[in-house]
Amino acid sequence: MNFCSDNAYGAAPEMLEALAAANDGAAASYGEDALTQRLQAEMSRIFDREVAAFPVITGTAANALALATTVPPHGAVICQRGSHIVSDECGAPEFFTHGAKLVTVEGRDGKLVPEAIDDALSQFIKGCVHHPQPAAVSVAQASELGLCYAPREIHAIASLAKRHEMKLHMDGARLANAIAHLGCTPAEATWRAGVDVLSFGATKNGALGAEAVVFFDPEQVRDFEFRRKKSGHLLSKMRFVSAQLVCALEENRWLAWAARANAFAGRLARGLAEIGSIEIVHPVQASMIFAFMPDAMVARLRAQGASFYEWAPSDGRRTLVRLVTSFMTPESDIERLIAIARS
Numbered sequence: 449m450n451f452c453s454d455n456a457y458g459a460a461p462e463m464l465e466a467l468a469a470a471n472d473g474a475a476a477s478y479g480e481d482a483l484t485q486r487l488q489a490e491m492s493r494i495f496d497r498e499v500a501a502f503p504v505i506t507g508t509a510a511n512a513l514a515l516a517t518t519v520p521p522h523g524a525v526i527c528q529r530g531s532h533i534v535s536d537e538c539g540a541p542e543f544f545t546h547g548a549k550l551v552t553v554e555g556r557d558g559k560l561v562p563e564a565i566d567d568a569l570s571q572f573i574k575g576c577v578h579h580p581q582p583a584a585v586s587v588a589q590a591s592e593l594g595l596c597y598a599p600r601e602i603h604a605i606a607s608l609a610k611r612h613e614m615k616l617h618m619d620g621a622r623l624a625n626a627i628a629h630l631g632c633t634p635a636e637a638t639w640r641a642g643v644d645v646l647s648f649g650a651t652k653n654g655a656l657g658a659e660a661v662v663f664f665d666p667e668q669v670r671d672f673e674f675r676r677k678k679s680g681h682l683l684s685k686m687r688f689v690s691a692q693l694v695c696a697l698e699e700n701r702w703l704a705w706a707a708r709a710n711a712f713a714g715r716l717a718r719g720l721a722e723i724g725s726i727e728i729v730h731p732v733q734a735s736m737i738f739a740f741m742p743d744a745m746v747a748r749l750r751a752q753g754a755s756f757y758e759w760a761p762s763d764g765r766r767t768l769v770r771l772v773t774s775f776m777t778p779e780s781d782i783e784r785l786i787a788i789a790r791s
């Protein structure tokens with residue numbers, strides 16, 4: 449019963465078939481191949497406009513390279529406290545931007561809000577050489593707490609960012625889960641709401657290891673390709689990464705997989721919420737559940753083979769845990785976890 453992360457499970461069978469097909473014969477290297485071209489077409493199709501998409505193999509690389517292309521070394525990136533770019537990327541965004549400052553603000557319900565961004569901006573005087581210059585806002589969709597920004601919320605943040613001549617970056621490691629929850633189009637969730645550059649995630653949702661940086665305005669690509677090469681993410685056998693992304697996008701599989709993961713999280717959350725001693729902390733919208741559980745229940749679940757993260761230390765009585773579902777989570781594991789918790 450593995451509920452640690454959506455990257456704990458493997459790849460969709462369709463992915464493995466797509467890779468086997470991509471393995472047939474020789475192809476041009478370094479992204480000059482037909483599959484990488486097809487990826488451009490697929491990305492432009494799902495986003496309903498011509499986009500420039502660049503495969504990489506980790507979300508950290510996607511975020512760091514997207515920000516590095518968008519933000520100068522003396523720039524500042526406003527983001528949520530506890531966001532992946534701040535807490536889980538070992539300083540890669542700072543490293544690849546050559547020292548831009550990540551300015552963290554408190555969100556509401558795990559999401560950034562314009563008032564908090566405005567507040568952070570008031571610390572910095574534009575043009576003052578002593579101050580980092582705000583250059584981008586970064587939001588995670590879905591957020592690290594599994595909440596989804598409605599397009600109008602993104603639009604409000606983007607409008608504020610534009611007023612301050614800042615770009616809007618979206619960490620879309622779980623974009624598919626957010627879109628599946630929101631029921632909007634990929635365009636509405638991103639560029640139509642004002643997103644400039646997107647880290648598109650597929651690894652948590654069907655792929656073995658495939659992400660992409662997507663620029664909605666080709667002019668913003670600037671020196672991205674040199675940065676990707678210098679970071680070691682220009683793969684010579686790019687076709688295998690592109691094959692995974694194409695497989696996810698074709699027939700809109702990425703949204704079907706994400707909807708399945710979300711439905712599993714919904715089922716698990718409903719089952720746990722019926723148990724009086726469990727408190728579900730945030731609305732469950734994507735594939736993540738945060739819940740306070742009695743310590744004895746945590747111990748029993750572990751003893752019976754369940755794994756998940758403890759999100760905060762126990763207060764001596766109960767512990768905040770995080771449970772994440774994947775499109776591949778066995779439904780029987782969900783029912784078993786609920787039954788053990790109930791017992």
Ligand SMILES: Cc1ncc(COP(=O)(O)O)c(C=O)c1O
Binds near residue numbers: 509621
């Ligand atoms: C919000 C968010 N962004 C990005 C990533 C991608 O990180 P990685 O570099 O491990 O692929 C993750 C993975 O946990 C994530 O949760």
